[in-house]
Amino acid sequence: MKLHKSNPFSPKVSVAIAAPILILLALAVVSLNDVNVAERYRYIRRAATSFSSSSSTSPAASSPPSPSSSSTPSTGACDVTRGEWVPDTEPPYYTNLTCPFIDDLQNCMKFGKPSLEFLRWRWQPDGCDLPRFDAARFLEAMRGKSVAFVGDSLARNHFKSLLCILSKVALPVEVGTAPEIDVTGRAVRRDYRFVDHGFTASLFWSPFLVKANLSNATLGLGQWDLHLDTPDARWAAHVAEFDHVILSSTNWFFRPSVYYEGGRAVGRNSGGASNVTELPVSHAVRAAFRTALGAIAAGVGFRGKAVVRTLTPAHFENGEWNTGGDCVRTRPFRRGERPLGAIEAEFRDAQVEALKDTEAVAQRHGVELMLLDITEAMALRPDGHPSRYGHLPGGTVEGSFVVDCLHWCLPGPIDLWSELLFHMLQLPARQ
CATH class of the missing domain: 1.20.5 (Single alpha-helices involved in coiled-coils or other helix-helix interfaces)
Known part of the structure; x- marks a missing residue:
């Protein structure tokens, strides 16, 4: 066969x-x-949001950190703070009709901002994607925890953005008695509780972060005495109550001020009426952030995360806020189209350096320092400010402040800050 x-x-x-x-x-x-x-x-x-991955050198005065700078994380990591704004077809997280927390001064929809094109962009990091904010997941991750926002009106702007995003899932209730009112007319502290999740979000008004006295109680006419080595006790005394603290402030440091350390006048800015030596405003910014971070790092009972949000550039063009400037652009800048200003870069450097100055103390006390670096992303968004649409025609923002190219519309580009913050605060849970 x-x-x-x-x-x-x-x-x-x-x-x-x-x-x-x-x-x-x-x-x-x-x-x-x-x-x-x-x-x-x-x-x-592994994004460059923890201090260990943040900038260790100052960027050039005319531009944000370059991809080759030491602010970029180790090989294989994606820095979510570097990228560009790209068209987005997704609707905003909320509107002025769905969120009850939007202040009129940032309610651009209510007051008829001509173009809503500013809502049709999302942040695209280089080399990776940044997922949209998951409000249900955030609240679940923050169950039983608390976060405090400390700073000026931009801290409040961010705080309201977060409340609005979370309101899609749950509405918080304001708790506490009638708040203390600051000499500037602002509430010193506001607390909001997400009852079903046991999560508390608090806002502290502290535009200098350190102890500050107004020599003349008439707002705008007085001189500020800034005690750069003494944290503002109105928030610092409550640090142990919180799991996370977000610090942010820069713009108020331009106000006429005299700087004190050890109870003695050591300098002033250009508007400070004193015989002491004039010092760069960035000197006060660095000292104030260093003092605030030191109070958190060495504070009794705090073992959480202390986050510094970097400055957000203003976009006044053809004049300043009081000389006819405005912000009428309807699209983001492309990267490199508008270099970061020297003062903006200097202030961001001061914030980063304050983190470096405090790192050793923080490590000894089990406190994690983090950098929420939004400067580059927000420098590209001249279209996201209220401009004249934070009030009725003929009205003002504050006093004679008619056009607002400093704060951000809600909803708007500022919602990115909460997206980045979420991924920062949740890092250990994903490892």
């Missing part, structure tokens, strides 16, 4: 051979996809 060799290309043999090969290929594709997904979230997890 003659044996016949089987044909390796016969249909039955081909199928027998192809089947396991296809299965192996499919498994390989799935495995590769799993690796890609894992890598994507590893990039976000």
Whole structure:
């Protein structure tokens, strides 16, 4: 009997051979996809938001940190603070009709901002994607925890943005008695409680972060005495109550001020009426942030995360806030189209340096320092300010402040800050 060799290309043999090969290929594709997904979230997890990955050198005065600078994380990580704004078809997280927390001064929809194009962009980091904010997941992750925002009106702007995003899932209730009113007319502290989640978000008005006295109680006419080595006790005394603290402030440091350390006048800014030496405003910014961070790091009972949000540039064009300036652009800048100003870069440097100055103390006390670096992203958004649409026609923002190119519309580009903050605060949970 003659044996016949089987044909390796016969249909039955081909199928027998192809089947396991296809299965192996499919498994390989799935495995590769799993690796890609894992890598994507590893990039976000390792983003340059913790201080250990933040800038250790000052950027050039005319531009934000470059990709090759030491602010970029180690190889394989994606820096979510570097990127560009790209068109977005997703609707905003909220509107002025769905969120009851929007202040009129940032309610651009209510007061008829001509173009809503500013809502149709999202932040695209270089080399990875930044997921949209998941309000339900945030509240669940923050169950039983608390966060405090400390700073000026931009801290309030951010605070209201977060409340609005979270209101899609749950509405908080304001708790506490009638708030103390500051000499400037602002409430010193406001607390909002998400009852079902046991999560509390608090806002402290402290535009200098340190102890500050107004020599003349008439707002705008007086001189501020800034005690750069003494934290503002109105918030610092409550640090142990919170799991996370977000510090931010820069713009008030331009107000006429005399600087004190150890109870003695050591300097002033250009508007300070004193015989002491004039010092750069950035000197006061660095000292104030260093003092505030030191109070948190060495505070009894605080073992959470202290976050510094970097400055957000204003976009007045064709004049300043009091000389006819406005912000009428309807699209973001492209990267490199508008270099970061020297003063803005100097102030951001001062904030980063304050973090470096406090790192050793923080490590000894088990406190984590983090940098929420939004300066580059927000420098590209001249279209996201209220301009004249934070009040009725003929009205004002504050006093003679008619046009607002400093604060941000709600909803608007500022909602990115909460997206970045969420991923920062949740890093350990994803490891």
